[in-house]
Amino acid sequence: MSALLFLYVGLLVFAKLYYGGFTVGVIGALYESNYQESIEFISSLGAVSLTFFFFFVLVFAVYTASFVVIRKKHYVVMLLIFLVSNVYVAHFAKNINSDLKYTFSEYGLEGNDLMIIRLLDTNPFSQPLSSLYVFYNILNYHNSNNGEGWNRINYANASNNNEIYVVVIGESALKSHFSIYGYKLPTMKDVSGLTVYDGVIAPSVVTRLSVPRMLSKNESSAIYQPGKNIIALANQAGLETYWLSNQAKYGIFDTQVSKLASEANHVIYTSLDYLSSRPDSVLLPIFERIVSKPSEKNRVVFINTMGSHSDFCSRFDSITKPIETNRPKQLDCYDNSIKASFDFLLELRFILDQSNLAYQMIYFSDHGLRSIDAPPYYIHDTSGRISNSSVEIPFFLFDSEKRNNMTKIIQRPYNMRDFSATFADWTNIEVDGLNMDNSIFRDENNYLMSYEVIDANLRIQTVN
Numbered sequence: 001m002s003a004l005l006f007l008y009v010g011l012l013v014f015a016k017l018y019y020g021g022f023t024v025g026v027i028g029a030l031y032e033s034n035y036q037e038s039i040e041f042i043s044s045l046g047a048v049s050l051t052f053f054f055f056f057v058l059v060f061a062v063y064t065a066s067f068v069v070i071r072k073k074h075y076v077v078m079l080l081i082f083l084v085s086n087v088y089v090a091h092f093a094k095n096i097n098s099d100l101k102y103t104f105s106e107y108g109l110e111g112n113d114l115m116i117i118r119l120l121d122t123n124p125f126s127q128p129l130s131s132l133y134v135f136y137n138i139l140n141y142h143n144s145n146n147g148e149g150w151n152r153i154n155y156a157n158a159s160n161n162n163e164i165y166v167v168v169i170g171e172s173a174l175k176s177h178f179s180i181y182g183y184k185l186p187t188m189k190d191v192s193g194l195t196v197y198d199g200v201i202a203p204s205v206v207t208r209l210s211v212p213r214m215l216s217k218n219e220s221s222a223i224y225q226p227g228k229n230i231i232a233l234a235n236q237a238g239l240e241t242y243w244l245s246n247q248a249k250y251g252i253f254d255t256q257v258s259k260l261a262s263e264a265n266h267v268i269y270t271s272l273d274y275l276s277s278r279p280d281s282v283l284l285p286i287f288e289r290i291v292s293k294p295s296e297k298n299r300v301v302f303i304n305t306m307g308s309h310s311d312f313c314s315r316f317d318s319i320t321k322p323i324e325t326n327r328p329k330q331l332d333c334y335d336n337s338i339k340a341s342f343d344f345l346l347e348l349r350f351i352l353d354q355s356n357l358a359y360q361m362i363y364f365s366d367h368g369l370r371s372i373d374a375p376p377y378y379i380h381d382t383s384g385r386i387s388n389s390s391v392e393i394p395f396f397l398f399d400s401e402k403r404n405n406m407t408k409i410i411q412r413p414y415n416m417r418d419f420s421a422t423f424a425d426w427t428n429i430e431v432d433g434l435n436m437d438n439s440i441f442r443d444e445n446n447y448l449m450s451y452e453v454i455d456a457n458l459r460i461q462t463v464n
């Protein structure tokens with residue numbers, strides 16, 4: 001009995017040391033056999049240490065089993081400590097921040113579930129059960145229906161295979177920190193062939209509310225139709241679709257995005273969760289493989305990056321001419337994460353340049369951040385009045401046909417909740433129910449700009 005207990009503790013300590021605990025992401029990786037990249041990641045981290053660690057635990061467990069007899073009295077004390085700690089936690093569980101509460105409610109988890117999860121979560125012994133509980137609900141959510149899909153799609157280029165469209169979704173990138181929008185530090189190299197749109201806003205301030213809206217048809221500020229998403233649109237039009245992600249598949253903040261992503265023909269994740277994810281450059285060799293592989297169809301590749309997500313200092317490894325000032329380290333790190341994001345785009349373009357494909361690549365960030373006076377200095381804008389910097393985002397277009405043109409900036413107020421129209425317009429897919437006046441590439445005068453966005457509690461706020 002005590003040997004088993006020690007083995008269990010050993011497992012917990014190991015998971016804690018190497019993956020930050022039995023997170024939902026770790027359970028997801030174990031659950032899913034085709035979660036290839038992540039499994040590669042697990043084995044690359046710990047093959048030797050795993051063997052060593054379990055040898056140690058086993059020896060210790062055997063030793064305890066033979067020499068220590070835990071008396072009944074000890075069990076009573078342990079049980080008491082467990083109960084007291086749980087009551088203590090329950091008292092504080094009442095003050096869980098509302099954003100997290102809302103996230104849980106998206107999977108049909110109510111107040112009571114939340115309490116159970118919190119109780120299990122805070123006690124290291126039962127923490128894996130909490131992750132299992134959340135994971136089970138996420139799976140249910142993944143298996144639920146997205147609602148009504150697209151009707152009547154016409155794609156004239158369905159028989160072509162020489163075009164590739166790349167959509168790069170940035171993370172927490174402040175528009176105002178890119179040199180081209182006037183930032184004082186050199187976060188961007190001077191390049192040709194870039195078209196920059198100035199005036200674009202995100203539909204929300206956090207990934208899980210913003211990205212699904214950007215990828216789907218929106219009925220209004222708050223309501224969108226996940227069944228009518230652009231991945232399904234591209235699939236049905238006859239393009240080959242790829243979803244390449246350095247964010248997590250299973251996690252309380254990832255599920256809304258990964259459910260849509262799962263509709264792509266090819267889905268590749270390189271990360272279990274925010275803590276264990278590596279710099280985005282890990283995606284480059286995978287992208288290169290996709291581009292160099294012959295295809296019978298035109299392709300769309302979605303690339304979901306970690307961009308400038310906190311911790312900013314772990315978003316890049318080596319960087320040429322890093323930004324070094326006498327400000328606090330995290331501020332330099334943030335700017336270097338922006339620099340790394342732009343360098344990443346140039347690396348993607350370099351790969352595309354090597355191919356014979358006609359390519360176009362769009363980059364935008366999922367949302368911005370709010371600036372504060374204390375570390376980490378930039379945070380997700382999850383409470384109160386939304387600051388403009390939380391929704392103002394960069395929007396770039398790279399086009400192989402304009403490769404050697406001068407870089408230009410286009411002033412264009414645009415709410416990314418209308419991106420599905422831009423996407424259809426861009427890829428030349430005709431479909432019922434999308435108003436092409438809502439494309440960023442069409443005449444601004446026919447576009448009804450909305451400054452309504454959703455805050456982290458799903459309330460509509462007007463910015464600007």
Ligand SMILES: [Zn+2]
Nearest residue numbers: 172206207366
């Ligand atoms: Zn985000």
